[in-house]
Amino acid sequence: MADDSSNIDVLNSTAQSQLKSIIERVERLEVEKAEVAEQIKEVMAEAKGNGFDTKILRKVIRLRKQDRATRQEEEAILDLYLSALGEI
Structure with a gap:
């Protein structure tokens, strides 16, 4: 900074x-x-220690934040894309 006293x-x-x-x-x-x-890190470590897949837990938490209609729309689009790629 140039001159602090003038800036004040x-x-x-x-x-x-x-x-x-x-x-x-x-x-x-x-x-x-x-x-x-x-x-949160501690809770996830506890979950992992109890045998839960923390990557999936994070996905479940993210999905629960969405409203049902948005989640269903995303799932339908995902299924459509996977089907188009021959993955389903």
């Missing part, structure tokens, strides 16, 4: 305060996101 003058104190608040909130959320990711 560009933002008024309210804007500076808002900017600081936004950055701190995002930083806290990034920490929480990392913690949640670690917890």
Whole structure:
């Protein structure tokens, strides 16, 4: 940065305060996101230890996020494509 003291003058104190608040909130959320990711990793390790296929578990979770109509449409298109390729 060129001259930090002149750049600070560009933002008024309210804007500076808002900017600081936004950055701190995002930083806290990034920490929480990392913690949640670690917890998910631990649960998946537990599932794997119990004999479950984690790749399939992730697919089931992804599918459950979709509404039924969207999921059925994707499955129909997948079946169509596989059939066209002689895979079914």
